[in-house]
Amino acid sequence: MKISLITISFNSASTILNTLKSVKNQHFKDFEHFLIDSDSKDETLKIAKKFSDMTKIFSEPDNGIYHAFNKGIKKSTGEIIGFLNSDDTFFDSTSLNIISESFDENTDCVFGDLIYTNKNEKIKRIWKSAEFKPGDFKKGWMPAHPTFYCRRSIYEKLGMYDEDFKIAGDYELMLRFLEKNRIRSKYVNHTLVNMKVGGISNKTIKSKIDILKEEFRAFRKNNIELNKTLYIYHKLKKIKEFKI
Secondary structure, eight states, rough: OOOOEEEEEEOOOOTHHHHHHHTTTOOOEEEEEEEEEEOOOOSHHHHHGGGGEEEEEEEESSHHHOOOOOOHHHHHOSSEEEOOOOOOOSSSHHHHHHHHHHHTTTTTTTEEEEEEEETTTOOEEEEOOOOOOOGGGGTTTTGGGGGOEEHHHHHHHOOOTTTTOSSSSSHHHHHHIIITTOOOOEEEEEEEEEETTTTTTGGGGGHHHHHHHHHHHOOOOOOOOOOOOHHHHHHHHGGGGGGG
């Protein structure tokens, strides 16, 4: 079962080396890797070219993160599609093995757990997921997108990322796939990705409001009713998961 792994980047010279090393170190080898770069001006491409035997590199201006995601999907050929951010790494060398072995004929997508770490590798949050149950998204739940691997056939049937979204397009896609269309999902009880906190813990109030607005728009787009007050309550509870 071939996996298409897509990494998007823009001026990621300080982090891309670790990302590419973690891909190269995977024990699972039946995968293709695409770097979809947004015309970086730093050393990102110079570093990436050292991995050209493994990674297919494309660099040009784009119209945002979800446009880049979609470009990667269109170039890919694998049966399974997943994403690894250019400042993230796989948790260990078995992550793709675990993902591949979790798929069977009754599974459309799998997702697992991840950890957030800061630049000093201190754990700031453990994102422990669970099996999806209808209604979970209305309670502020969502899978960790860097651990979300889905069959190509689902993208072909239900569509790719909505490029009108700027920051919550991954949320909208998973809401559409899982909550609206109830694709067959499987939770993998393993930590799969080490995600860098970056600006997540330091988002401004405005940016948090902008994300919330896009999440509300995702529900409207998919004609799913939502109690906004209850939704905000559940989202606020998740703030406690971050460690100071």
